[in-house]
Amino acid sequence: MLQQFERTIDALEAKLAAPQGNTPRRRYALEFARLGKRLYDGRHPVAWCGVVAPFDLLNAMGFTSCFVEFVGASLASSGVVDTFLDRAEQDGLVPDMCAYHRAVAGAAALGMMPVPQVLVATSCPCFAGQATMENLARLMERELIFLHVPLEQTPEAVRYLVDQLESMITQITALTGRRLDPDKLARTIERSNRAVAVIEEVFELAAHIPSPSASRELKDFGIAMPLLFGRPEAIELAQVFRDAFAGRIRSGGGNGVTKERVRLLWIQNRIQFREPLVKMLEQELGAVVVVDELNHVTWDPIDPQNPLEGIARRMISNPFNGPIESRISKLQALARRYRVDGAINPCNWGCRQGAGARGLMQTGLAEIGVPVLNLEVDCVDPRSFAEGQLRTRLEAFVEMLEAKSSPWS
Amino acid sequence: MRIGFACAYAPLPLIDAAGGRPFRILPESTAADQAGRILHDNMCPHVKRILDRAMGDDLPELGGVVLTNSCDTMRRLADGWRRARPEERVFLIDLPPAAGERSTRWFAAELERLRRELGEWTGHPISDAALKDSIARYNQLATGLSELRERLNEGGLTGGSPALQRVYNRISTSSLTESLALVRELLAQPTTASGTVGVPVHLFGNVLSDPAVFELIEECGARVVSDDLCTGGRLVQPIPGEKDPVSPIERLADGILSRSACARTMTPDTPGQLGEDLVARAREVGARGVIAHIVKFCDPYLGRLPAVRQALKAASLPLLVLEGDCTLRSVGQQATRIEAFVEMLEETL
Numbered sequence: 001m002l003q004q005f006e007r008t009i010d011a012l013e014a015k016l017a018a019p020q021g022n023t024p025r026r027r028y029a030l031e032f033a034r035l036g037k038r039l040y041d042g043r044h045p046v047a048w049c050g051v052v053a054p055f056d057l058l059n060a061m062g063f064t065s066c067f068v069e070f071v072g073a074s075l076a077s078s079g080v081v082d083t084f085l086d087r088a089e090q091d092g093l094v095p096d097m098c099a100y101h102r103a104v105a106g107a108a109a110l111g112m113m114p115v116p117q118v119l120v121a122t123s124c125p126c127f128a129g130q131a132t133m134e135n136l137a138r139l140m141e142r143e144l145i146f147l148h149v150p151l152e153q154t155p156e157a158v159r160y161l162v163d164q165l166e167s168m169i170t171q172i173t174a175l176t177g178r179r180l181d182p183d184k185l186a187r188t189i190e191r192s193n194r195a196v197a198v199i200e201e202v203f204e205l206a207a208h209i210p211s212p213s214a215s216r217e218l219k220d221f222g223i224a225m226p227l228l229f230g231r232p233e234a235i236e237l238a239q240v241f242r243d244a245f246a247g248r249i250r251s252g253g254g255n256g257v258t259k260e261r262v263r264l265l266w267i268q269n270r271i272q273f274r275e276p277l278v279k280m281l282e283q284e285l286g287a288v289v290v291v292d293e294l295n296h297v298t299w300d301p302i303d304p305q306n307p308l309e310g311i312a313r314r315m316i317s318n319p320f321n322g323p324i325e326s327r328i329s330k331l332q333a334l335a336r337r338y339r340v341d342g343a344i345n346p347c348n349w350g351c352r353q354g355a356g357a358r359g360l361m362q363t364g365l366a367e368i369g370v371p372v373l374n375l376e377v378d379c380v381d382p383r384s385f386a387e388g389q390l391r392t393r394l395e396a397f398v399e400m401l402e403a404k405s406s407p408w409s
Numbered sequence: 410m411r412i413g414f415a416c417a418y419a420p421l422p423l424i425d426a427a428g429g430r431p432f433r434i435l436p437e438s439t440a441a442d443q444a445g446r447i448l449h450d451n452m453c454p455h456v457k458r459i460l461d462r463a464m465g466d467d468l469p470e471l472g473g474v475v476l477t478n479s480c481d482t483m484r485r486l487a488d489g490w491r492r493a494r495p496e497e498r499v500f501l502i503d504l505p506p507a508a509g510e511r512s513t514r515w516f517a518a519e520l521e522r523l524r525r526e527l528g529e530w531t532g533h534p535i536s537d538a539a540l541k542d543s544i545a546r547y548n549q550l551a552t553g554l555s556e557l558r559e560r561l562n563e564g565g566l567t568g569g570s571p572a573l574q575r576v577y578n579r580i581s582t583s584s585l586t587e588s589l590a591l592v593r594e595l596l597a598q599p600t601t602a603s604g605t606v607g608v609p610v611h612l613f614g615n616v617l618s619d620p621a622v623f624e625l626i627e628e629c630g631a632r633v634v635s636d637d638l639c640t641g642g643r644l645v646q647p648i649p650g651e652k653d654p655v656s657p658i659e660r661l662a663d664g665i666l667s668r669s670a671c672a673r674t675m676t677p678d679t680p681g682q683l684g685e686d687l688v689a690r691a692r693e694v695g696a697r698g699v700i701a702h703i704v705k706f707c708d709p710y711l712g713r714l715p716a717v718r719q720a721l722k723a724a725s726l727p728l729l730v731l732e733g734d735c736t737l738r739s740v741g742q743q744a745t746r747i748e749a750f751v752e753m754l755e756e757t758l
Contacts, residue, residue, distance in 0.1 A: 092715040094732075096451065096706055105715075121675065123506050127480050130506060130675055131712025138680035138716055146677040148512065151478060151503045160515050167511070323501070324488035347449060352481035352708055359447040360488055 005036035024241045025217050038064040050122030052315045056230030060188040061178050072103035076272035076380045098350035099380035101132040115140045117176045124149040125320035126353040149315050151322045161312035186304035188230035193301045198238035205245035207338045210260035212248035215282045215289040219270045222294035261286030262401050267293050267345035268354045273382040285398045291338040324357045328364030335370045339408045342371045342401045349378040369407030373397040410472035416479045417643040422543035425585045426535045427527035433581035435618050436735045440465030447489040453706045454734035455616045456482045464493045473498035473530045480673050507675040508666040517662035540657040544648045551647040553592035562634045565600030570633035571620040607632030608754045611696035615639050615704050621737045630751035635694035672709035684720025698727040698754045
């Protein structure tokens with residue numbers, strides 16, 4: 001993995017140095033390849049985490065922290081995930097389970113996950129993630145810290161989570177000797193807030209009609225950027241996107257790839273392995289993914305002097321947490337803000353928390369006139385990818401959207 | 410007033426103390442298969458069948474439904490239920506995945522919220538005294554069931570494990586008073602001495618309520634001497650701490666969260682505890698092997714199965730995993746595998 005990340009960094013640096021090679025997406029890929037290198041080079045203390053862990057807080061304590069699903073996505077995007085999925089299946093994890101977690105289990109079994117200093121599991125987003133973290137703790141013989149994220153944001157729920165975060169900090173210090181400097185945390189949170197403010201600008205610009213964002217430019221952006229929160233790179237990277245999008249709008253609009261005819265919302269997570277469908281949608285049909293569900297700031301700026309409460313609120317506000325009505329209202333808000341014509345839900349196979357409620361999300365978006373196409377895709381396991389069928393369904397969906405009047409006209 | 414529930418973590422004493430009759434919504438129904446309109450097909454058949462019942466009106470009149478956030482699918486069941494029966498009262502308990510003092514306080518607050526809600530549903534505000542009494546009577550039921558399980562283990566329970574499962578199913582939908590009377594009546598019957606035929610196995614997993622499945626397993630040559638199932642041995646467990654200086658709500662919260670872990674429970678201090686508990690239980694009841702019945706698409710169990718396998722292997726306890734949809738049909742298709750497993754156990758005697 002380390003060599004893979006190093007090769008990627010070298011290749012991206014060369015491309016970024018070339019004339020017109022400095023694209024936002026390449027800068028994004030470079031930052032996350034660097035994160036991958038830090039996770040694997042053995043020189044940085046590592047924290048493997050659940051999806052909504054407080055990465056900025058862990059950064060302030062000196063950890064390179066990451067949710068484990070990042071590894072599953074990285075293996076899929078590198079085209080090598082099959083080996084790890086096979087291993088997980090040999091160990092008894094059935095293909096009906098989420099492939100993000102199967103890939104992580106396979107990587108851990110094959111010694112491809114560095115043993116961390118700290119493991120921080122979170123109850124959100126899912127129980128499969130909890131089981132995966134517990135299995136890692138057993139396999140790596142590391143203590144597991146667990147954060148129960150309450151379903152709804154009440155004062156009691158925030159206090160309960162703050163209490164858990166305080167215990168987490170104490171436990172990490174006891175385990176590793178690393179202490180949390182309140183001043184350093186305050187500075188880290190200030191940087192998080194600044195990054196989020198720029199990210200809000202990026203999203204505001206992406207909502208422009210036509211969108212300056214190409215379909216794959218902000219792929220995984222909202223879920224991955226928190227990994228950099230608190231680090232200067234998060235602000236710099238967001239600024240690169242903001243400036244590029246602003247420039248495109250100033251020079252006439254559009255993303256420079258296609259003439260936008262249909263605007264799409266992508267629900268939950270993208271397909272992580274190489275696939276031709278999003279490109280086909282964009283370049284052949286003019287259907288652009290202008291927003292992803294997690295490209296959404298669902299929390300208020302965090303008070304640097306009282307950071308744990310804001311962090312707790314941010315964790316609880318994750319769209320995957322809580323009752324489905326809350327998620328549907330967030331999806332509706334995104335659909336309105338971006339004036340999308342339709343939505344695509346890949347229904348990641350094996351995802352009980354996300355794909356599980358697809359019928360309810362479909363109905364919720366239909367209530368505001370936004371049709372949803374539910375696909376059957378395993379977003380990490382390419383072995384069952386039915387390209388032909390999916391292409392036909394996507395073509396028919398876009399055809400239908402073009403024939404119907406816009407929900408916003 | 411019947412109050413529906415669907416998980417062994419439901420706080421039955423609260424329902425009883427409110428004057429309600431707990432009604433477990435079992436996944437047994439001839440209702441049309443229509444839950445897929447709301448939930449994805451890759452959701453566990455237990456929850457989909459329950460939602461089928463809700464959508465197909467295959468339920469008695471309910472005064473409300475108490476659901477638990479015991480897994481992603483259960484959370485989705487609450488979402489689906491609200492959509493399918495918007496007029497019905499639904500309460501979702503945010504059940505902490507891990508035990509511990511802080512979790513217990515959170516859970517106690519959740520139960521306090523439920524206490525107020527149930528009082529409104531039934532028109533009987535729940536007093537501490539009434540809750541204490543319900544806990545005491547549920548503990549009597551737990552003790553009675555424990556005695557029946559002991560008889561089963563010793564081969565002295567008439568009708569064996571299928572009969573015990575029938576008892577669990579009746580308790581699942583009866584008032585506490587009826588349940589206590591049923592168990593007392595069974596305990597008053599003389600023990601039999603002819604029930605030790607077959608290779609002793611421990612049955613482990615989540616939802617398996619059809620007594621015919623137990624008959625099938627026993628016809629294959631096994632004798633189910635013990636179970637750890639949501640619809641069986643985990644249904645009613647004692648709530649200790651009668652003399653502890655805490656409120657009955659806190660005691661109930663602690664008692665429920667401190668139970669032996671099911672697969673949805675995180676054990677951060679002892680990762681893999683589920684496997685170790687299973688080994689200990691199988692040894693305690695003298696099982697020669699373990700049969701796991703895992704409902705298809707159940708992440709908490711499927712995700713922990715590799716660790717469970719390793720723990721059992723290290724303890725030289727053979728394991729047979731049956732993946733199913735809670736029905737006799739799905740287990741029946743695997744009868745040959747059960748027979749082969751029993752033969753293998755016999756050879757190692």
